[in-house]
Amino acid sequence: MSYVLGIPRYANVAPLYHFLEEGDGIAFRYGVPTQLNQWLLEGSVDLSLVSSYFYLKNADRLRPLPDFSIADLGPVYSVNLFHRKPWEALRRLAITTESATSVELLRYLLRADGVRAELFPEQGGLELLERYDGVLLIGDRAITTYCSLLSVIPESVHQVPSELEGVRITDLSMKWFERTRLPFVFAVWTTRKNAPPPPEIVRRLRQARSLGLGNLAAVAGSEAQRLGVPERLMQHYLWNFRYHLEVPDRLGLQAFAQAVGLPYPNDYWDV
Numbered sequence: 486m487s488y489v490l491g492i493p494r495y496a497n498v499a500p501l502y503h504f505l506e507e508g509d510g511i512a513f514r515y516g517v518p519t520q521l522n523q524w525l526l527e528g529s530v531d532l533s534l535v536s537s538y539f540y541l542k543n544a545d546r547l548r549p550l551p552d553f554s555i556a557d558l559g560p561v562y563s564v565n566l567f568h569r570k571p572w573e574a575l576r577r578l579a580i581t582t583e584s585a586t587s588v589e590l591l592r593y594l595l596r597a598d599g600v601r602a603e604l605f606p607e608q609g610g611l612e613l614l615e616r617y618d619g620v621l622l623i624g625d626r627a628i629t630t631y632c633s634l635l636s637v638i639p640e641s642v643h644q645v646p647s648e649l650e651g652v653r654i655t656d657l658s659m660k661w662f663e664r665t666r667l668p669f670v671f672a673v674w675t676t677r678k679n680a681p682p683p684p685e686i687v688r689r690l691r692q693a694r695s696l697g698l699g700n701l702a703a704v705a706g707s708e709a710q711r712l713g714v715p716e717r718l719m720q721h722y723l724w725n726f727r728y729h730l731e732v733p734d735r736l737g738l739q740a741f742a743q744a745v746g747l748p749y750p751n752d753y754w755d756v
């Protein structure tokens with residue numbers, strides 16, 4: 486029987502699995518983070534990238550690998566609140582149903598600034614701005630939405646616009662950085678506590694990550710094609726991530742646990 490890996494099909498995950506071969510004891514199951522979170526708890530996947538918030542909330546049953554993350558320091562470019570009114574004036578927001586972490590991050594950032602907005606789960610894109618003050622999008626959808634507003638690809642990271650065609654783009658990871666000066670961890674590879682990860686699988690995951698990061702241009706090329714966005718933009722997007730859950734990332738995760746009032750277990754598989 487194959488060992489089942491839960492994978493969000495987002496461009497930011499591609500450097501981890503692009504060079505991982507299915508078969509030979511490994512099967513993939515794709516889903517959005519909110520689905521994968523449930524599948525892991527239920528047992529229909531064995532090892533999955535799960536939303537960091539979901540992990541923290543279910544830390545009595547889950548344990549992550551020690552050295553894998555989808556994290557970043559500063560802007561992430563794909564966890565965006567699109568809005569017309571200023572941040573302080575936001576009252577009714579549509580939120581993605583794909584993510585647990587980003588929604589809790591948004592809740593925290595609003596609360597920290599004393600902004601009293603109500604959040605409503607919705608599926609859709611910028612058309613929701615007709616009915617809401619803002620729309621939270623993540624992953625590929627946030628990237629393609631950003632690109633649809635962008636007329637020129639910025640030459641420098643300092644030229645990435647935060648407002649396009651009257652729509653403001655608030656990058657939640659950047660807002661987190663301004664507050665904490667720490668990385669933000671969106672997801673971790675996690676198993677159930679009663680089912681340790683086979684070392685051979687972890688070895689293959691590490692090897693795939695090395696190949697993915699070492700050949701980022703190839704990964705970016707195939708993801709750019711899949712999403713229909715410029716390759717140069719995809720490369721910049723991908724080189725921005727932190728995939729190793731290093732000490733600064735762990736400190737970021739600890740600060741996030743504190744921000745949302747959950748304990749930080751600091752307990753990883755020794756593998």
Ligand SMILES: C=C(O[C@@H]1C=C(C(=O)O)C=C[C@H]1O)C(=O)O
Nearest residue numbers: 518536563584586587624671672
């Ligand atoms: C930063 C992102 O990372 C993703 C965000 C997740 C979440 O918010 O639950 C889960 C997995 C990550 O791949 C993104 O897709 O925009």
